[in-house]
Amino acid sequence: MTSTEMAVNAARLEFTSSISNRDYRLFVSVPPGDAPVAGWPVVYLMDGNLHFGITVDTLRIQACWPETQNAVVVGIGYPTDSLQTALALRNFDLTPPHDSPLAEDHWMRAMGSLDDFGGQSAYLRMIEEEVKPLVAKHCPINAADQTLIGHSLGGLTCLTSMFTAPANFQHYAAISPSIWFNNRSVLSYVEGFEATMKTGNAKVRLFLSTGEYEEISPMRPRYPAKGVPVPESTFQAMWNECAMVTLPSQLTERLKPLCGPNFDMKFVIHREEDHRSVVPAGIAGGIYFSQYRPD
Template sequence: MEIRLIKSHEEKRKIDEWIVDEKEPDYSYRILVSQPKEPPPPSGYPVIYVLDGNAFFHLVEETNGLQSRRSDKTAVQAAIVIGIAYPGEKYFAPDRRFFDFTPPAVSNDLPPHPRGGEWPENGGADLFLNFIKNDLKPFLRNQYPICVSSQTLFGHSLGGLFTLYALFTNPGLFTNYIATSPSIWWNNQAVLSERHAFLEKLEKVNFKPRLFLSAGSEEKEYMVTDPKELAVDLQRAANSRLSVGFFEAEGENHLSVVPATISRSLRFTSGSDS
């Protein structure tokens, strides 16, 4: 694996673009890094990792920049924002994200594809998580002044599913987890089977992670009830070891829910529940 810098420019913030060249060209990554211009705190900047970076990197980094201007009111600190994206300019790369964001599944357990045909190759979440944990995070720590005790993972839809999978299987890997409209339905809600082992793993984490769940009221009913019920369940089972928030955005659909909730989610994960 090779990671090379291909572009760097400054506007409101300094933005670098890296390419991760894997042995298989179809599995390369485009990594976008936004760094505040102000000097970092002694412990380094908080960091926000954004899945589906082509679609959501700029939204998150602009929102963080605006919120952090009044950190005395919002508790949101200026952060390094890292978009994990794919080569090209399309918002989403369906085949890649299906593979990266989904835990292993038996094909017979999957529902029919809503648009007909076969599901893309899936079940690569463990490989993707290992890439983030063992390759990407150590590399970026050596390049940027990152605070190791304030790290957030953001994912939407299938990315929200992956965010929950990362929390359940590696609860100490990030400090905060933001899962917007998570696809808990995938593989008959198989991700929920990780909860019991998760509670045991959580006992060994020496800090209290924060999880923010959200959905739009105009989404399919299960896209709202699944995260809402999960929030209630986790609050009951792990309240002393995990901070959990849920917000249903009135009038928002599966995509509009992201800009409608990102400010609230950043405030929650920064320690402000309002």
């Protein structure tokens, strides 16, 4: 008898998207027992190949306490067991088109051709029009209690979804979001989001976090000359441009005036965490924030 509580025993649903013309694998973990009358809340996790296991295990542990509700976890990933393949595929899905020319020595050149980016809009449509219906056929879900979680470029995509179509999810968890991408173009959507929130046409909660060592600490990564395809000056330019603590902090200050009946947010700087180590802390915080039900 296999446990329905463990990530390793999750169902796998594979499909080819008619929107992006790409192949996807969904990892779906349904809690044990009967679904609530309204259906299960759902946590949709980008980078399912990378972070599905830790997300399921974190949620199941937190749900042992009465103030945190249990939920279905859906990891959105790719039909591969190769981490490097999944990382390459997600670069396209989790980014908007890069519309500015880059100098040959720009650090982004090391990430690949500009053709490797730009599928974010189709990816978000795919979640709404294809992933959600597939999950609804798999188990009873509560369409009014859904969460979107993403890290790095996934965090960028999470913010893009919230700013442009806030009603698609009720809870968002953007962990170390790559706000810097494409000259910070995601921030161009904030004004429209502010207007939507003021009309009361959507009710949204945002968990936003980043790691202390992603930008401002003397512990920031030193230049590891071996295996790095760019000179040290370009490597340092990357850290300065990404501003992984400054940009989320500034965004928090801008969004704070919206807090009220229709918008709630929490911003956390995870102490002594960098862009790699912040993931477990960010997921734990995002799960608790989105699934906390005191009553």
